[in-house]
Amino acid sequence: MSEFVGWIASRRPCLKNSLVCTHILVYDCIDMQVRYHIDSRPIEYRWYRGKEASISKEEIICLLDQQRPYDLAQAYEKGPHVDLMNLSCDQDWVAFVNRWGPLWMSGIERSQGRSRTRLEWCWAFQRCLKSYARLLECFGRPGLEGHRLRDFLNASEDENRVRGRKPPATATVHFFVALQLDPAAQHNFDEEFKLWLRHASQPDVRRVIADVIKFVSFAATGCLVAEWQGVRPRIAARLTLDSLDEALEWMVWNGYWMKKPQMFCQECQRAFRPESAHPRKYCSYDCAHRATDRAWHKRKRAMEKKGE
Numbered sequence: 681m682s683e684f685v686g687w688i689a690s691r692r693p694c695l696k697n698s699l700v701c702t703h704i705l706v707y708d709c710i711d712m713q714v715r716y717h718i719d720s721r722p723i724e725y726r727w728y729r730g731k732e733a734s735i736s737k738e739e740i741i742c743l744l745d746q747q748r749p750y751d752l753a754q755a756y757e758k759g760p761h762v763d764l765m766n767l768s769c770d771q772d773w774v775a776f777v778n779r780w781g782p783l784w785m786s787g788i789e790r791s792q793g794r795s796r797t798r799l800e801w802c803w804a805f806q807r808c809l810k811s812y813a814r815l816l817e818c819f820g821r822p823g824l825e826g827h828r829l830r831d832f833l834n835a836s837e838d839e840n841r842v843r844g845r846k847p848p849a850t851a852t853v854h855f856f857v858a859l860q861l862d863p864a865a866q867h868n869f870d871e872e873f874k875l876w877l878r879h880a881s882q883p884d885v886r887r888v889i890a891d892v893i894k895f896v897s898f899a900a901t902g903c904l905v906a907e908w909q910g911v912r913p914r915i916a917a918r919l920t921l922d923s924l925d926e927a928l929e930w931m932v933w934n935g936y937w938m939k940k941p942q943m944f945c946q947e948c949q950r951a952f953r954p955e956s957a958h959p960r961k962y963c964s965y966d967c968a969h970r971a972t973d974r975a976w977h978k979r980k981r982a983m984e985k986k987g988e
């Protein structure tokens with residue numbers, strides 16, 4: 681079991697280390713607000729957008745636009761993680777890859793300026809990221825927690841299967857650890873989950889979700905870089921974001937760090953980023969209007985029925 685936990689800990693280090701290592705707090709002396717500044721990485725670690733992306737044999741193939749590199753951490757402001765959660769067809773992926781580049785590329789692909797990504801993985805990755813964001817959103821909301829936990833664990837397992845990751849489980853391992861079951865034993869996850877959920881109390885469900893969230897935090901690691909800029913020495917704290925998929929996972933975490941997490945519209949179910957930390961139910965005026973209009977008509981019909 682400790683082998684599993686160690687492996688996960690190395691991939692998803694705890695929040696505390698990340699907070700210490702990767703974010704520089706800059707205090708503005710005029711209004712005393714805390715600002716969070718993320719240092720840029722050297723140009724060779726930046727990511728490439730795609731160009732002329734297309735789909736062939738269940739893969740997205742694209743040329744890398746090496747003339748327009750961008751910084752993965754700075755891209756957070758534009759919300760590519762939210763865009764990704766809202767993709768709904770293969771052609772949406774083509775547009776996404778043209779804008780943000782492939783989720784991942786090998787060193788050879790980077791140097792050859794051309795990448796291929798399996799669509800099956802793209803969809804599995806999206807499902808996993810989205811279900812994780814939904815799990816975070818529902819934490820503490822009675823009625824939804826068990827359902828969201830199951831969704832996330834299934835999505836996480838599916839992504840591991842598609843990527844051929846070993847050991848084969850991440851989030852589910854912690855689910856089993858939290859239940860004090862041996863994660864290395866053979867389990868029929870869905871059956872085990874249903875059985876557990878049938879008897880679990882609300883505090884138990886919340887405890888397990890808290891454990892899973894904690895160990896699958898998607899926080900990026902950080903490091904200190906010592907370098908010379910001409911004759912000037914410089915030591916800087918930097919995020920370690922090696923690929924777009926890692927950066928997108930970190931962005932979900934960063935939404936909470938910045939106190940502006942992404943949310944999901946209760947009307948159209950799309951992911952959106954609220955302008956303030958204040959929780960919002962709907963992504964737009966139109967969605968809010970549609971929902972209140974429907975509620976009003978429902979009330980009216982009920983009143984009419986009562987009056988008959």
Ligand SMILES: [Zn+2]
Pocket residue numbers: 945946947948949950962963964967
């Ligand atoms: Zn909406």
